[in-house]
Structure formats: C-alpha cells, structure tokens
Amino acid sequence: MxxxxxxxxxxxxxxxxxxxxxxxxxxxxxxxxxxxxxxxxxxxxxxxxxxxxxxxxxxxxxxxxxxxxxxxxxxxxxxxxxxxxxxxxxxxxxxxxxxxxxxxxxxxxxxxxxxxxxxxxxxxxxxxxxxxxxxxxxxxxxxxxxxxxxxxxxxxxxxxxxxxxxxxxxxxxxxxxxxxxxxxxxxxxxxxxxxxxxxxxxIDISAAQVLQQIGCPWAARSKPADIDYPAFLAQPDVKKVHLDLAGCSFCDVASDKGLVTGLPTDAVLDQVASLPETADGRKIPFELINENPLPGLPRLLERIRDRGLEISRISLTLRADWLLKAERHLQTALEMARDMHIRIVFASIGFESFSAILLDNLNKGLSVDTNLAAVDLIRRMKTAFPHEMGYLRSEGGNHGFIHPTPWDTRATESEVGHVIAKHDLARDILPDHSTPLIIHHASGLAAWIRAIESRENLRFNRIGSIIAWWDDPH
Ligand code: B12
Ligand code: SF4
Known part of the structure; x- marks a missing residue:
C-alpha cells in the first residue's frame, strides 16, 4: 500500500x-x-x-x-x-x-x-x-x-x-x-x-474568472484529419499523417478536458455574486470561461441585472467562427452593456493564422475568409459601441496568432503577409508578439510528430514536456 x-x-x-x-x-x-x-x-x-x-x-x-x-x-x-x-x-x-x-x-x-x-x-x-x-x-x-x-x-x-x-x-x-x-x-x-x-x-486581485463551461465544444468529438509533413522535411510528393483529432491540433485543453459540461446559470450567478468588489462597489472585471459565450450572453446579462449584481467588465475568449455566427447575440449584449454601463472585452479571439494551409494543419475548422469576416464584424461593432466594446491591445486584447509553424514556406509567408497588409491587421488585430507553435507531448500534434519519427526513423528533441519541432531532427 x-x-x-x-x-x-x-x-x-x-x-x-x-x-x-x-x-x-x-x-x-x-x-x-x-x-x-x-x-x-x-x-x-x-x-x-x-x-x-x-x-x-x-x-x-x-x-x-x-x-x-x-x-x-x-x-x-x-x-x-x-x-x-x-x-x-x-x-x-x-x-x-x-x-x-x-x-x-x-x-x-x-x-x-x-x-x-x-x-x-x-x-x-x-x-x-x-x-x-x-x-x-x-x-x-x-x-x-x-x-x-x-x-x-x-x-x-x-x-x-x-x-x-x-x-x-x-x-x-x-x-x-x-x-x-x-x-x-x-x-x-x-x-x-x-x-x-x-x-x-x-495579492489584492484586480481580475478574476467565472466558470460557465468546462472544456470546449470543438474538442467534444473526434474527427479524422490529414496533417501535412513539416515543410523542412521536403518530400517529392506531399506527405500527410492521418489522425483522429478532437479539437484544434495544438490545443492541450482539447486533450485535457474535452467537453465536460456547461454550468447552470444560477451557479454562474453565484460565482459572480462572490467576486471581490472595487472601491466603487462593483464586482471586479472577470473572464467568463466559456469557449462559446455569445449565444447565452444576453440571457446571462439579464439575470445579472435582475439579481442586482453590479459588474464592471466581462472578458471573453472565443473562436472567430462562433463570434461570426453570434452577431445578433453580440448586438443585443452590447445594447444591454450600454444600459448597464459595463464593458464587454474580447480578450482573445483565436484567429491563429491567415493562411488556409496553416489553418487546416492547426485543425481550426475555419477558413481565412471566416477569420476576416470576424475582423470586419468586430471593427463594425467597435464603431457602433466604442465605449461598451473592447478588443484592441490597449483594451486588453491579445488575439491568437501562431507563428512560426512547421508548415511555413515562402508561399505561406507571402500569403499571410499579403492578407495582413490588405486588411491592415497589424493596426488592431495582431498581438505585439506572435506565439510560436508549441507542441505539448499530449496534444494532437504530438501524435503527428511521433508518427513522422517512426516513419522516417527520426528523433525530435524534447524540452521537458514540449516537443522541439524547430530543432533539426536526428
Ligand atoms: C482562464 C485561463 C487563464 C487565465 C486565468 C487563469 C486561471 N483561470 O486561473 C489567464 C488569462 C490569466 C491565463 C494565463 C495563463 N495561462 Co491559462 N488557462 C486558462 C484556462 C483556459 C482555464 C483555467 C480555468 O480556470 N479552468 C477552470 C478551473 C476550475 O479548472 P482547473 O484550472 O483545471 O482547476 C481545477 C482542477 O484542475 C483542480 N486544481 C487546479 N489546481 C490545483 C491544485 C491542487 C493542489 C489541487 C488539489 C487541485 C487543483 O482544482 C480545480 C477545481 O476543481 C486553462 C485551460 C483550461 N481549460 O483548464 C488555461 C491554462 C491553465 N493556462 C495555461 C497557461 C500556460 C497560461 C499562461 C502561462 C499562458 C502564457 N504563456 O501567458 C498564463 C499564465 C498563467 C499563470 N499562472 O499566471 C495552461 C497551463 C499549463 C500547465 N499545465 O501548466 C492551461 C492549462 C492551458 C494550456 N493547456 O495551455 N490562463
Ligand atoms: S484552441 Fe480553443 S477552440 Fe481549439 S480546441 Fe482548444 S479550446 Fe477549443
């Protein structure tokens, strides 16, 4: 024992x-x-x-x-x-x-x-x-x-x-x-x-989190995906690794939690009620932990208002496609935010890339056009609700942009550069620093790299729990 x-x-x-x-x-x-x-x-x-x-x-x-x-x-x-x-x-x-x-x-x-x-x-x-x-x-x-x-x-x-x-x-x-x-x-x-x-x-905390959903709906179901070989392992024919992936290929949340459950609204309200307050008696800003928060946001705001909870700011993290699908809910939520004198901040929108090849290999399940339509939507919403909505770096926005990746080529670099320039993404969308692709040993991409190791008789270095795809394999 x-x-x-x-x-x-x-x-x-x-x-x-x-x-x-x-x-x-x-x-x-x-x-x-x-x-x-x-x-x-x-x-x-x-x-x-x-x-x-x-x-x-x-x-x-x-x-x-x-x-x-x-x-x-x-x-x-x-x-x-x-x-x-x-x-x-x-x-x-x-x-x-x-x-x-x-x-x-x-x-x-x-x-x-x-x-x-x-x-x-x-x-x-x-x-x-x-x-x-x-x-x-x-x-x-x-x-x-x-x-x-x-x-x-x-x-x-x-x-x-x-x-x-x-x-x-x-x-x-x-x-x-x-x-x-x-x-x-x-x-x-x-x-x-x-x-x-x-x-x-x-530590006198100035921001907190409220849990509304455990895990991520995109990670709920395993789906087949074909992921390209790294560009630096040049092959005469394009080679792929077939995998069953639940969620984005790089995401550890996907493999750690999957989709467990959404919490009842009363349980969410109880969490809001127990948040610390600022000097003016309002609840401190909080991040709503829910990968698809917009469809339920107007209802949540209504319940917060009915219960007399004075909140100040809600930060959201979400995918570009779910943002786009929920335009109507966003509009309603922002109108309510105006009445309630609160802010809704897009802290992180998971664009991750503006190249079709890279988005496919990241198994994001969305296209460059979807990402760009989401950019267009938040810019329009910002014009309509300048005080109620935030998404800029100066407002706490730090949107997903993964670079470098193992699939970068001159063609993808030029494609991404072109999209960034054409849509002026450096102005408000790109973070100060991109995030290099990190492959945690238990993420979907770890299975991809292990398959390449065994097929090609190669070894990639490990740095602790991370697989260092950027080092030359031996
Ligand atoms: C919201 C979030 C944030 C928020 C706030 C963090 C927070 N919530 O406390 C912010 C934006 C600040 C943030 C920042 C970062 N985050 Co973060 N974040 C998350 C996220 C999405 C949700 C965390 C959460 O609140 N979950 C809900 C809670 C209730 O679940 P939980 O954390 O699993 O905790 C439960 C159990 O696990 C357990 N438990 C947890 N700790 C302990 C300790 C003991 C002793 C016991 C018994 C039990 C226990 O009890 C809890 C209740 O049951 C997770 C991913 C995820 N979905 O888990 C990443 C995650 C926690 N973040 C991560 C990282 C890497 C970061 C950053 C370092 C990113 C960066 N490079 O900037 C920073 C720095 C974090 C820090 N320590 O300061 C990693 C952590 C990896 C790891 N295993 O160490 C995660 C897991 C995402 C990932 N897989 O990459 N993050
Ligand atoms: S990166 Fe975001 S959308 Fe993708 S599986 Fe992870 S939590 Fe879900």
Whole structure:
C-alpha cells in the first residue's frame, strides 16, 4: 500500500501550500488553484494558501519562505499551472528529496506525471515527472479531501484521480470523479499570495474568472484529419499523417478536458455574486470561461441585472467562427452593456493564422475568409459601441496568432503577409508578439510528430514536456 508521510501533527489546523507560476507585477486571480485552496481549507483540517512564483523570485528565497511558513510541520506542497517551468520543477524535486510531500495537480497533471506515450520504449521521449512529485491528482480538487481528512500515514489507493507508483514501482491511475459545479459558488479570492522581500504578502486581485463551461465544444468529438509533413522535411510528393483529432491540433485543453459540461446559470450567478468588489462597489472585471459565450450572453446579462449584481467588465475568449455566427447575440449584449454601463472585452479571439494551409494543419475548422469576416464584424461593432466594446491591445486584447509553424514556406509567408497588409491587421488585430507553435507531448500534434519519427526513423528533441519541432531532427 503506497502511503505518504505527511501529518498536521498536533498543530491543527495543518498547513498546505499550492505553488503556481505567475507574471511579475500582475494581480489577477487564479480560479483553479484558488478553488482548490478554498475547498481544502473549508473541508479538511488544513489551511491552504496559493503562493505565486514569478520569474524574478530567487529559488533560494522561495524555499526559505516555504520553510518559514511550515515551521515544524513537514511541508505539504501542491503544484499547479507550472507551464513546465524548470525552476519550479527543480523546487518540487528538492522539496521532495528533503522529505516534503509534493503533489502535481491541475490541467495536464496526469499526462505530465506519467510521461509521453511510449516513453518506456523510447528514451528520448518525455519521461514524466514521477521523480519530482510523490503523486499527482488530475480532475476536481475535492478528490484530495478524503486524503487530508485521514490521519497519517495517508493511503493513496482510495483517492479518486490520484496517480502514483506502487511499492513495485508500477504506475497506478485511479479513475476521476465528475465535476461538481456547486463547489465554485463561493471561492475565497483572498487566499493568493506573492513573495515580497522574503515574506508572503497577499495579492489584492484586480481580475478574476467565472466558470460557465468546462472544456470546449470543438474538442467534444473526434474527427479524422490529414496533417501535412513539416515543410523542412521536403518530400517529392506531399506527405500527410492521418489522425483522429478532437479539437484544434495544438490545443492541450482539447486533450485535457474535452467537453465536460456547461454550468447552470444560477451557479454562474453565484460565482459572480462572490467576486471581490472595487472601491466603487462593483464586482471586479472577470473572464467568463466559456469557449462559446455569445449565444447565452444576453440571457446571462439579464439575470445579472435582475439579481442586482453590479459588474464592471466581462472578458471573453472565443473562436472567430462562433463570434461570426453570434452577431445578433453580440448586438443585443452590447445594447444591454450600454444600459448597464459595463464593458464587454474580447480578450482573445483565436484567429491563429491567415493562411488556409496553416489553418487546416492547426485543425481550426475555419477558413481565412471566416477569420476576416470576424475582423470586419468586430471593427463594425467597435464603431457602433466604442465605449461598451473592447478588443484592441490597449483594451486588453491579445488575439491568437501562431507563428512560426512547421508548415511555413515562402508561399505561406507571402500569403499571410499579403492578407495582413490588405486588411491592415497589424493596426488592431495582431498581438505585439506572435506565439510560436508549441507542441505539448499530449496534444494532437504530438501524435503527428511521433508518427513522422517512426516513419522516417527520426528523433525530435524534447524540452521537458514540449516537443522541439524547430530543432533539426536526428
Ligand atoms: C482562464 C485561463 C487563464 C487565465 C486565468 C487563469 C486561471 N483561470 O486561473 C489567464 C488569462 C490569466 C491565463 C494565463 C495563463 N495561462 Co491559462 N488557462 C486558462 C484556462 C483556459 C482555464 C483555467 C480555468 O480556470 N479552468 C477552470 C478551473 C476550475 O479548472 P482547473 O484550472 O483545471 O482547476 C481545477 C482542477 O484542475 C483542480 N486544481 C487546479 N489546481 C490545483 C491544485 C491542487 C493542489 C489541487 C488539489 C487541485 C487543483 O482544482 C480545480 C477545481 O476543481 C486553462 C485551460 C483550461 N481549460 O483548464 C488555461 C491554462 C491553465 N493556462 C495555461 C497557461 C500556460 C497560461 C499562461 C502561462 C499562458 C502564457 N504563456 O501567458 C498564463 C499564465 C498563467 C499563470 N499562472 O499566471 C495552461 C497551463 C499549463 C500547465 N499545465 O501548466 C492551461 C492549462 C492551458 C494550456 N493547456 O495551455 N490562463
Ligand atoms: S484552441 Fe480553443 S477552440 Fe481549439 S480546441 Fe482548444 S479550446 Fe477549443
């Protein structure tokens, strides 16, 4: 039976910390880790804080702060939203080696713990983070509750969603429980801290998230797709890899969550009601987590108004085709925003590219014309609702534009350059910096690159959990 050494001992409540990556100087809330910390604090004998670590925090300071916080208690440290940061992984490994209990949780924690498909037969593939953490937990945070309620030694075998090595070194993965929308009703948004001068200092958050849909409808169904070979592996004939893809080929959300469920409107309203308020008594700006938010937005605004909730700004992330399909709903929502004196900001529209070849290989399921029609729509809406709608960089817009990609050729570069110039996209649509295509080892494109490796007898480098398609294969 695999057991863990932690115990709150006589010092109850015990202490737990969730470490997350963060950006220096920012003040946004982190729904996933903060929801987890809220549940742990309310439902177990442990008080749990989220401790954000940015690139400027010295690893030695972070460790000192943690040991100061835990005092005589053996540290119990969860890690989430690490984005593969080597400094945070090193911290996890050091803490574990020194006797702490370390736990990897949040999106991708299962696949990042177990490693890349076939890694046992292919040593160059990502080998997983089993050495860095005592165990991982994938799925809803409340799965951890029974473990923390038990006295030491804690037993992992009965913990839903837990991944660990048994006494014989074999990997065990327990089935997850379903998501329960009710747990998001009353998040403690004050449990997030930064490190300032070697001390934990609360972050007064200025923006948060409200969950309306878990996962993405485009990722709901697996469909066949033929993805081109990389342009740099020049072939006399165009070669393709046939895959069954659920969602966009590069997207980790697609493979991590699929489409789980939409939350009832009352559950969404309860989350809005429990958001912190600004000095003028309005709820702080929030991002509505829903990949297709517009069809239900007028109804949600109506319910927010009926319930007397004073909100300030809603940020949206969505696909260009769903934006285009929902013009009528957008118009209605903006008219309501005018009456309610609030702003609707398009924080991120997933254009991703303006080349047909690249959009196909990204499995976006939409065309360049659709992207351009969506650009035209938001420009028109901005003219009609200049104060109520935002989408510019200066208004918080950072729209998806993936470049470079493995399929870039002179022809695609010229096609994209032409579209950008003709439609003046640099003025308001393109982000300050494009995002290079990132292939996480558990995304759809990882299966594509592994197929090429085995067909062509090649090896691409791995950088942690990322497949470095840009390095020459050998
Ligand atoms: C909204 C969002 C954001 C928002 C806010 C983040 C947030 N919500 O807290 C903003 C815009 C700020 C953002 C920024 C970034 N994000 Co973001 N974001 C998301 C997104 C779309 C939704 C997250 C969310 O709220 N989900 C709903 C919550 C309730 O679910 P959850 O996060 O899975 O959490 C539940 C469980 O997983 C679990 N859980 C989570 N943490 C922990 C910890 C413990 C100890 C336990 C027990 C349980 C537990 O409990 C929660 C409740 O049940 C996710 C993708 C996704 N759909 O998950 C990416 C995602 C979290 N972001 C990601 C990344 C990479 C980033 C950026 C680094 C991007 C960038 N390069 O700029 C930044 C920086 C993030 C940061 N730490 O500061 C990655 C993280 C990859 C990883 N596994 O580390 C994700 C998974 C997307 C992806 N696959 O690429 N993001
Ligand atoms: S990139 Fe966006 S639209 Fe595509 S599968 Fe992921 S969440 Fe869905």
């Amino acid at each position: 695999t057991t863990l050494p932690f115990s709150a001992g006589d010092d109850r409540p015990g202490k737990m910390v969730i470490i997350t990556g963060y950006f220096a100087g920012e003040s946004y809330g982190l729904l996933g880790p903060q929801a987890a910390a809220t549940i742990i604090t309310r439902q177990t004998p442990y008080e749990c804080l989220v401790v954000t670590v940015n690139n400027e925090d010295a690893p030695r300071t972070v460790k000192k702060v943690l040991y100061d916080y835990f005092g005589s208690q053996t540290p119990l440290v969860g890690f989430s939203y690490l984005s593969g940061r080597p400094d945070l992984l090193a911290l996890a490994a050091e803490l574990k080696a020194e006797g702490a209990t370390t736990l990897l949780a949040g999106p991708q924690s299962n696949v990042d713990f177990t490693g890349e498909t076939g890694c046992e037969r292919h040593p160059h593939r990502f080998q997983g983070l089993g050495d860095y953490f005592n165990f991982a937990l994938h799925g809803p945070a409340e799965q951890l509750v029974p473990l923390l309620q038990n006295e030491s030694p804690a037993v992992l075998a009965d913990i839903a969603g837990a991944l660990y090595l048994d006494e014989k070194g074999a990997q065990v993965e327990n089935p997850e429980i379903d998501w329960n929308p009710a747990i998001f009703n009353n998040i403690d948004w004050s449990n997030i801290y930064g490190i300032v001068e070697s001390r934990l200092v609360p």
